[in-house]
Amino acid sequence: MREPVTGDEVALEPPSPGGNAVLFLLRLLSALLIPVVGFTVMWAAFDFLRDENANRILIVVIAIVVGVGGVLFLYWAMNRAVDALPARFREGVRPYVFVGPALVILGVFLVYPVISTILTAFKDAQGENFVGLDNFRFVFTDPNMLTAIRNTFGWIILVTIFAVGIGLAFATLADRLHRGEAFAKSMIFLPLAISFAGASITWQLIYSFRPEGFGTNIGLLNGIMIGLGQNPVAWLGLEPWNNLLLMVIMVWMQTGFAMVVLSAAIKAIPDEIIEAARIDGASEMQVFRKVIVPSILPTIAVVTTYMVINAMKVFDIVFVQPANAEANGTVVIAERMIRWFFLNGNDGRGAAIAIILFVAVIPVMIWNVRRFREQEEER
Amino acid sequence: MRKLRKMLIFPAVLMLIAVGCTSEEGDGGDGGDGAANQEENTGTVNVLNAMEPEEADAVQALWEETYPDLDYTVDFEASADFEEQAQIRAAGGTLDVILLPQVGTIAGNYVPNGAVSLEDLGIDIDALNAQMSESFVAVGEVDGQHYGIPSNINLKSMVWYPKDDFDAAGYTVPTTFDELNDLAVQIEGDQGVPAWCVGFESGGATGWPATDWMEDIMLRTAGPDVYDQWVKHEIPFNDPAVANAATIFGDVMFKQGNVLGGADQTPAIAFGDAPTPMFDDPPGCWLHRQASFINAFFPEGTEAGVDYDWFPFPPIDQEGILYGGEMAVTFRNAPEVVDFLNKFISDDFQCAMGGETASSRISPSAGVGPDCYVNSILADSSAILTEATQAGTGRFDASDLMPAAVGSGSFWTGMVTYMQNGPDSLTGVLDDIEASWPTE
Numbered sequence: 145m146r147e148p149v150t151g152d153e154v155a156l157e158p159p160s161p162g163g164n165a166v167l168f169l170l171r172l173l174s175a176l177l178i179p180v181v182g183f184t185v186m187w188a189a190f191d192f193l194r195d196e197n198a199n200r201i202l203i204v205v206i207a208i209v210v211g212v213g214g215v216l217f218l219y220w221a222m223n224r225a226v227d228a229l230p231a232r233f234r235e236g237v238r239p240y241v242f243v244g245p246a247l248v249i250l251g252v253f254l255v256y257p258v259i260s261t262i263l264t265a266f267k268d269a270q271g272e273n274f275v276g277l278d279n280f281r282f283v284f285t286d287p288n289m290l291t292a293i294r295n296t297f298g299w300i301i302l303v304t305i306f307a308v309g310i311g312l313a314f315a316t317l318a319d320r321l322h323r324g325e326a327f328a329k330s331m332i333f334l335p336l337a338i339s340f341a342g343a344s345i346t347w348q349l350i351y352s353f354r355p356e357g358f359g360t361n362i363g364l365l366n367g368i369m370i371g372l373g374q375n376p377v378a379w380l381g382l383e384p385w386n387n388l389l390l391m392v393i394m395v396w397m398q399t400g401f402a403m404v405v406l407s408a409a410i411k412a413i414p415d416e417i418i419e420a421a422r423i424d425g426a427s428e429m430q431v432f433r434k435v436i437v438p439s440i441l442p443t444i445a446v447v448t449t450y451m452v453i454n455a456m457k458v459f460d461i462v463f464v465q466p467a468n469a470e471a472n473g474t475v476v477i478a479e480r481m482i483r484w485f486f487l488n489g490n491d492g493r494g495a496a497i498a499i500i501l502f503v504a505v506i507p508v509m510i511w512n513v514r515r516f517r518e519q520e521e522e523r
Numbered sequence: 524m525r526k527l528r529k530m531l532i533f534p535a536v537l538m539l540i541a542v543g544c545t546s547e548e549g550d551g552g553d554g555g556d557g558a559a560n561q562e563e564n565t566g567t568v569n570v571l572n573a574m575e576p577e578e579a580d581a582v583q584a585l586w587e588e589t590y591p592d593l594d595y596t597v598d599f600e601a602s603a604d605f606e607e608q609a610q611i612r613a614a615g616g617t618l619d620v621i622l623l624p625q626v627g628t629i630a631g632n633y634v635p636n637g638a639v640s641l642e643d644l645g646i647d648i649d650a651l652n653a654q655m656s657e658s659f660v661a662v663g664e665v666d667g668q669h670y671g672i673p674s675n676i677n678l679k680s681m682v683w684y685p686k687d688d689f690d691a692a693g694y695t696v697p698t699t700f701d702e703l704n705d706l707a708v709q710i711e712g713d714q715g716v717p718a719w720c721v722g723f724e725s726g727g728a729t730g731w732p733a734t735d736w737m738e739d740i741m742l743r744t745a746g747p748d749v750y751d752q753w754v755k756h757e758i759p760f761n762d763p764a765v766a767n768a769a770t771i772f773g774d775v776m777f778k779q780g781n782v783l784g785g786a787d788q789t790p791a792i793a794f795g796d797a798p799t800p801m802f803d804d805p806p807g808c809w810l811h812r813q814a815s816f817i818n819a820f821f822p823e824g825t826e827a828g829v830d831y832d833w834f835p836f837p838p839i840d841q842e843g844i845l846y847g848g849e850m851a852v853t854f855r856n857a858p859e860v861v862d863f864l865n866k867f868i869s870d871d872f873q874c875a876m877g878g879e880t881a882s883s884r885i886s887p888s889a890g891v892g893p894d895c896y897v898n899s900i901l902a903d904s905s906a907i908l909t910e911a912t913q914a915g916t917g918r919f920d921a922s923d924l925m926p927a928a929v930g931s932g933s934f935w936t937g938m939v940t941y942m943q944n945g946p947d948s949l950t951g952v953l954d955d956i957e958a959s960w961p962t963e
Binding site for chain 2: 354355380
């Protein structure tokens with residue numbers, strides 16, 4: 145869109161001061177009004193389609209055809225409408241017509257829920273009356289919440305260190321394999337394909353425990369314990385080590401992701417640099433520390449951010465364990481949020497916990513944006 | 524082509540989101556505003572329930588056989604994800620009648636979503652109290668109005684034992700709590716194994732079987748009135764009466780060699796696996812306290828009355844019987860719905876259901892005697908339940924009636940902590956549960 149389609153000279157001129165205000169108004173209107181009108185039109189169409197007795201598949205087909213076609217038509221129509229504008233506004237307005245719907249969707253599905261959650265966090269269990277800071281007082285005094293905050297910190301730090309560290313080690317070493325690199329990497333990458341809940345259940349084959357008298361132990365760890373002549377251990381009740389055992393599951397799943405991304409970054413380092421370092425007499429360790437790691441630092445940062453956010457959100461692994469998370473001290477923040485919001489039916493507390501998570505992500509995001517800017521400056 | 528595809532993706536995503544929106548909007552509509560005035564007969568009554576499919580089929584067939592000439596049809600719709608479905612459809616206003624096992628959620632989930640009170644339906648509460656027992660009917664009471672008709676009841680106070688070995692060893696069924704404890708000591712002496720098999724693990728719900736133990740003991744030590752106060756939080760959770768019950772529970776659990784694996788292991792033993800050592804040869808344990816559903820978890824090929832049997836959990840300081848159950852909650856006030864309810868809970872139909880082998884339902888009605896049941900376990904349970912509810916010593920499972928934060932939260936957790944940390948942790952455990960009780 146850099147070249148005005150019309151080739152009209154006016155569009156390239158700086159707009160006059162009076163035109164600026166009009167242009168701004170037109171931009172605003174087109175960005176907000178047109179999508180709203182579009183949605184209203186589609187809404188009416190959906191209402192028509194909501195007939196309970198109609199064939200479901202038929203409804204879906206019609207909905208997609210009308211919907212997709214409708215949206216396409218809307219964009220086309222809006223584009224035509226922009227064409228009809230005075231030439232000097234045209235290219236100023238056009239981008240907003242296309243960005244507008246995205247802004248509205250962002251507002252409805254991101255901004256509104258955030259504001260609503262913040263408000264709910266100051267309300268009571270039913271989300272009706274304001275109760276001031278009560279919910280936050282609960283968040284920072286309830287013993288289970290404090291354990292959850294402590295544990296989540298543990299998850300963030302340990303899972304990130306181990307997943308990124310092991311991933312980096314694998315990526316570096318796999319790079320040197322003469323044969324079977326793809327196979328080795330696939331094996332490590334494979335667990336990523338499993339859902340968290342599925343992985344957590346799968347790890348029961350390792351942590352499962354049955355006391356004597358209740359049949360054979362099917363857990364690998366207890367198989368080893370019995371093989372060594374020891375008594376079986378209820379691993380998931382073993383505070384505080386049970387937290388580490390659960391973190392192992394996430395490390396197992398996420399290492400593959402770190403490895404693949406880092407491996408790609410390592411392969412992108414020009415061979416000349418490494419060759420030059422070697423010719424200058426650098427040891428392999430020095431090459432790794434002084435050449436490879438600094439070269440892929442931006443990638444490491446991205447992977448680390450991903451791990452931190454993932455660890456912060458951990459829920460399923462803890463939730464599906466066959467044990468009482470509260471009594472075993474394995475609670476985490478996201479799990480508390482689900483429990484309070486949905487299972488205990490306390491909207492206020494659930495929202496307050498959600499906000500803790502939300503606020504905790506902010507420093508990571510700031511760090512990320514800052515790093516990104518620095519990188520851009522370097523270019 | 525690629526360009527076109529790209530152009531289509533965004534609208535397609537938009538569309539999906541929008542479709543998601545509308546369907547949500549459709550579900551979240553004003554849930555039938557519980558009108559007191561009766562609506563027209565629509566010709567069908569949908570009965571959403573959580574029965575096993577075979578059981579629902581049997582009830583459906585029986586209904587059609589019993590009432591062939593009605594001006595409406597009844598559809599017993601069994602749903603595997605009943606709890607979710609019922610809530611969604613309640614909010615959407617598309618329910619007629621549900622048979623709700625989670626009776627504790629009536630006030631929170633269903634009354635605000637259009638449940639119609641029995642008073643509005645014109646159902647005689649006094650007659651219902653007489654038929655179904657006041658304590659059960661009161662479970663469905665919210666702000667002075669009643670919303671549930673007891674439709675199924677099950678016995679929780681059951682102690683299971685390996686009958687063949689038990690008889691061969693010459694033991695007799697205990698009739699008091701002291702006799703039960705003496706029997707446990709005797710078994711340990713004779714057999715060299717712990718008497719009790721206990722398991723409290725149940726995934727995210729770990730700890731609930733322990734709350735049943737507590738409730739059984741609480742009811743038999745403090746009595747039904749204090750039990751009711753406990754459920755309604757009219758006495759604190761760390762009241763001496765509760766502490767006493769928990770101590771007696773602890774005496775059974777923590778006694779050296781009384782529980783297979785030891786009390787601290789019980790939260791790691793799945794409740795369904797817990798009774799299996801009873802069927803080892805020789806038995807690895809001899810007693811297991813669990814509600815009537817547990818024989819579905821017994822090893823294949825074991826037979827009631829031969830390989831295993833049960834006796835009611837004996838009285839301690841007084842009589843008491845713990846039960847769970849299901850209530851019919853109504854969402855549409857129409858003549859055919861009321862007619863269905865009256866016919867469905869009638870003693871005749873409830874008795875006929877006992878004749879179905881696929882049914883494991885027990886009628887809460889006093890008018891449905893043990894003779895109605897072809898299954899001997901159901902018949903015996905029915906006799907005990909009827910006697911207890913009519914005598915006023917039967918009580919509904921407390922944890923199901925307490926607020927979710929306690930009844931399916933801190934109470935479970937507290938019992939697990941108690942088992943893991945031993946008798947000294949009791950005061951702290953009860954204080955924690957008390958502190959977790961939601962303030963209004």
